[in-house]
Amino acid sequence: MSVENEKWIAAIASADYVKNGMLVGLGSGSTAAFMIAELGKRVAGGLIMKGIPSSDATAKLAKQVGISLISLDDAGTMDINIDGADEFDPKFQLIKGGGGALLREKILAHNSRFNIIIADSGKKVNRLGKFKLPVETIPFATEIIISELHNMDLNPQLRMKNNEVYKTDENNCIIDVDIFEKDDLQELNNLLIQIPGVVETGLFLTSTDIVLMGQGNKVVTFKK
Numbered sequence: 001m002s003v004e005n006e007k008w009i010a011a012i013a014s015a016d017y018v019k020n021g022m023l024v025g026l027g028s029g030s031t032a033a034f035m036i037a038e039l040g041k042r043v044a045g046g047l048i049m050k051g052i053p054s055s056d057a058t059a060k061l062a063k064q065v066g067i068s069l070i071s072l073d074d075a076g077t078m079d080i081n082i083d084g085a086d087e088f089d090p091k092f093q094l095i096k097g098g099g100g101a102l103l104r105e106k107i108l109a110h111n112s113r114f115n116i117i118i119a120d121s122g123k124k125v126n127r128l129g130k131f132k133l134p135v136e137t138i139p140f141a142t143e144i145i146i147s148e149l150h151n152m153d154l155n156p157q158l159r160m161k162n163n164e165v166y167k168t169d170e171n172n173c174i175i176d177v178d179i180f181e182k183d184d185l186q187e188l189n190n191l192l193i194q195i196p197g198v199v200e201t202g203l204f205l206t207s208t209d210i211v212l213m214g215q216g217n218k219v220v221t222f223k224k
């Protein structure tokens with residue numbers, strides 16, 4: 001079974017958690033796109049729900065498939081949030097932000113009663129960090145933060161796209177750092193967040209309630 005199929009079956013399984021009347025946080029990325037497409041089909045079939053998108057791309061996709069959107073302000077707390085991940089470990093800790101939407105994704109996760117992660121089997125790791133950790137920074141401070149991250153032995157790389165500095169939906173930059181050697185991720189996250197100009201990191205350490213992982217042609221459920 002292909003990676004795409006694993007993403008797809010995990011996404012379909014997550015849609016079963018969405019019930020009539022729910023406010024649903026909509027994640028970003030290719031796995032989340034399958035979930036949004038499936039929810040669109042279910043809305044066409046009569047499901048009543050409203051979505052809160054975690055990125056401009058997700059908002060566009062959701063509108064295309066007929067999902068009604070509301071703002072975070074109007075939603076307040078969401079019933080559930082469904083999102084992808086770049087890596088997850090046995091403690092339900094995640095690296096997210098490969099697609100650059102980590103800031104809004106973390107805000108949605110924080111404001112949801114129940115957080116579902118959908119993933120293909122390649123995302124499951126024993127230790128986080130083969131995937132570089134995205135750190136979102138404001139443009140004004142980005143170069144000086146890169147120097148500081150060098151001093152922390154994190155091998156920082158400014159994210160680029162089409163030969164230009166990559167910008168998030170919030171017009172910030174992303175610095176990808178190497179955290180594989182770091183044992184205490186909570187401490188690392190605290191250190192990173194304390195640097196003035198760092199807006200957010202892609203470490204999601206406590207928010208996940210359940211992971212639905214496609215493996216071959218089956219969905220494996222990991223519950224906390």
Ligand SMILES: O=C(CO)[C@H](O)[C@H](O)COP(=O)(O)O
Pocket residue numbers: 027028029030031032083084085086095096097098099100101102105
């Ligand atoms: O965090 C994310 C975007 O900011 C995505 O959830 C993550 O990158 C996984 O993406 P995909 O489902 O395409 O593998």
